[in-house]
Amino acid sequence: MAGTSPSERPERPELPGRPERRSAGALESEVLATLWATEDPLSPAEIQDRLGDGLAYNTVHTILKRLYDKGLVLRDAGGRRGTYRPAKGAAEATAEAMHQALERGPDPIAALQHFVSGLSAEEERALRDLLGENSP
Template sequence: MTRRPLGQLEAEVLAALAGLGGTARTAELVERLAGKPAYTTVNTVLHRLHEKKLVTRTRTGRNYLYRLAVDESEFVAGRMHDHLRHASDPGDVLSRFVQTLSTDEAHRLREILNGPGDDD
């Protein structure tokens, strides 16, 4: 059985979990997420992420403590690469993406592309 790609809320839960140091309880994630989704909704998402082996969980009393099981940077980069691979014109997608970067993000991208030891 093939798994569907992550949904938007799944991605937001992973990002929130990473923002909390990689470990959190459901209630902490609910507070961190935009729009404050229902506790049960976040629990369902966490259950799915656990089934997909993207988070681990440890029972603490009546609740679970969730922990990232993947490196966030590597995971998000992989998702971006998947999107590019499915685009009919990856160059156009990259161009549009770069146009939406903030000044700080664009500067950081230039640093990465220049590589270590290269001058601007």
């Protein structure tokens, strides 16, 4: 509706039998998680099958192209045609995203302070071990 703010627009009801629409970012995360869950490269059809929820093949293919363009997945040239695998492991990709977030912010030290204050006791112990601090 022209001239109305998003908060004034009526919500569109979900259509019966159709899953809730996921954002591209959420779909990218789900596709990556699917690839990380196996050691074998997967075709778009195999990923579609594992994701379920009536996701269209074209949607999966589009997400894979976006991930490929971002350097997050690799297309396998050898073996089966049209298969994909992650370019990096889950932990490595997460660490890289954390570094990028710190580089984007105006105060990386403050961001680290907030991050560390939200760690669980187990995560804090692991971080201390990694930093060589053996505290009780």
